[in-house]
Amino acid sequence: MHKILKTLFTLILFFFSPLVLAEMALNMPRGVTPISKDIYDLHMVIFWICVAIGVGVFSVMIYSLMYHRKSKGAVPAAFHEHMSLEILWAVIPFVILVVMAIPATKVLIDMHDTDDAAVTIKIVGHQWKWEYQYLDQGVQFYSNLSTPFDQIHNNVKKDPHYLLQVDNPVVVPVHKKVRFLVTSADVVHSWWVPELGIKRDAIPGFIHEAWARVQKPGTYRGQCAELCGVNHGFMPIVVQAVSDDEFNQWVAAQMKQAKQAAEASQKPLTREELMTMGKKVYENNCAACHKVDGQGMPPVFPPMRGSSVAVGHPVSRHISLVLHGVPNTAMQAFASQLSDLELAAVITYERNAWGNNTGELVQPKDVQDLRAVKKLTRKTNERRNSSNS
Numbered sequence: 264m265h266k267i268l269k270t271l272f273t274l275i276l277f278f279f280s281p282l283v284l285a286e287m288a289l290n291m292p293r294g295v296t297p298i299s300k301d302i303y304d305l306h307m308v309i310f311w312i313c314v315a316i317g318v319g320v321f322s323v324m325i326y327s328l329m330y331h332r333k334s335k336g337a338v339p340a341a342f343h344e345h346m347s348l349e350i351l352w353a354v355i356p357f358v359i360l361v362v363m364a365i366p367a368t369k370v371l372i373d374m375h376d377t378d379d380a381a382v383t384i385k386i387v388g389h390q391w392k393w394e395y396q397y398l399d400q401g402v403q404f405y406s407n408l409s410t411p412f413d414q415i416h417n418n419v420k421k422d423p424h425y426l427l428q429v430d431n432p433v434v435v436p437v438h439k440k441v442r443f444l445v446t447s448a449d450v451v452h453s454w455w456v457p458e459l460g461i462k463r464d465a466i467p468g469f470i471h472e473a474w475a476r477v478q479k480p481g482t483y484r485g486q487c488a489e490l491c492g493v494n495h496g497f498m499p500i501v502v503q504a505v506s507d508d509e510f511n512q513w514v515a516a517q518m519k520q521a522k523q524a525a526e527a528s529q530k531p532l533t534r535e536e537l538m539t540m541g542k543k544v545y546e547n548n549c550a551a552c553h554k555v556d557g558q559g560m561p562p563v564f565p566p567m568r569g570s571s572v573a574v575g576h577p578v579s580r581h582i583s584l585v586l587h588g589v590p591n592t593a594m595q596a597f598a599s600q601l602s603d604l605e606l607a608a609v610i611t612y613e614r615n616a617w618g619n620n621t622g623e624l625v626q627p628k629d630v631q632d633l634r635a636v637k638k639l640t641r642k643t644n645e646r647r648n649s650s651n652s
């Protein structure tokens with residue numbers, strides 16, 4: 264008996280020592296938005312109600328087992344059907360449920376109140392990256408995992424934010440109501456940032472709303488929370504909450520960058536420039552499926568090394584395939600995801616890396632010309648359709 268008590272005592276000490284609690288993070292975070300705090304408080308209230316019920320029920324049960332057992336000569340009650348007892352044990356849980364439902368409903372209603380937002384960001388899930396569109400500011404970009412493949416393959420030490428890093432984080436202003444419109448371009452994803460108290464399913468054809476008013480500047484990380492294919496674990500979310508001024512500066516910088524990229528597309532680049540940029544674009548956008556070494560994952564994801572498209576002719580076939588994708592496969596259209604410059608770089612890279620020594624360069628102008636071709640045919644189709652009707 265002594266030994267059991269001692270073990271029990273040690274266990275209790277272990278679980279309630281601040282050190283262990285700090286390390287374990289069993290509970291959900293309090294977060295940095297009013298909603299995340301409301302959710303946390305609601306969770307704690309309901310948790311303690313459950314604890315109280317548990318303690319009450321088990322105390323009575325254990326007491327009865329110990330002191331009214333048969334060996335002590337207890338005789339079971341023999342009554343059948345007891346109206347007032349039955350009403351009592353129906354009413355008590357009912358009252359408890361209603362008491363819990365009132366604050367829960369309040370928080371739910373608050374979560375869905377997206378009125379009067381200062382900034383609206385449309386979030387689109389893709390296999391396997393997130394796209395962000397700032398509807399009022401006109402800023403748009405893709406956010407790709409930026410953890411180096413060397414860390415994923417255990418060749419180098421892993422970063423503390425391993426698999427929770429991206430090239431372009433979502434930037435939001437603090438103390439402002441930010442509305443999120445969540446949807447998907449392919450399969451079901453889920454945009455989940457625990458510290459903002461948001462987890463919204465991204466479903467193609469539907470828009471789900473959420474909002475956050477971040478109260479503390481900082482970096483908040485999350486992940487896709489809906490199994491969405493082989494690289495589901497490789498599409499993290501990074502939210503950066505900054506002051507109003509910093510937010511405006513960031514928006515201005517984004518616009519400037521877009522303009523510069525458009526200008527850079529006008530002039531031809533050297534092989535080195537294209538290859539350096541192409542490698543980066545490839546690793547962020549293509550390597551998830553075609554692999555860093557260009558080997559792909561056959562039979563679904565074809566290798567780029569020696570691919571009849573990547574070394575074959577005409578080169579325009581390669582460009583068109585990357586621009587417009589292959590319908591009904593995971594090979595998506597990159598026309599709206601990458602600039603002419605990035606596309607030229609990545610296609611040049613594919614044609615010259617891993618022993619694909621075609622020696623051919625693709626310039627932004629070549630990509631631009633093929634984009635135009637597609638636009639033209641779409642216009643022609645529209646005209647044809649409208650004349651039919």
Ligand SMILES: [Cu+2]
Nearest residue numbers: 452453487491
């Ligand atoms: Cu996903």
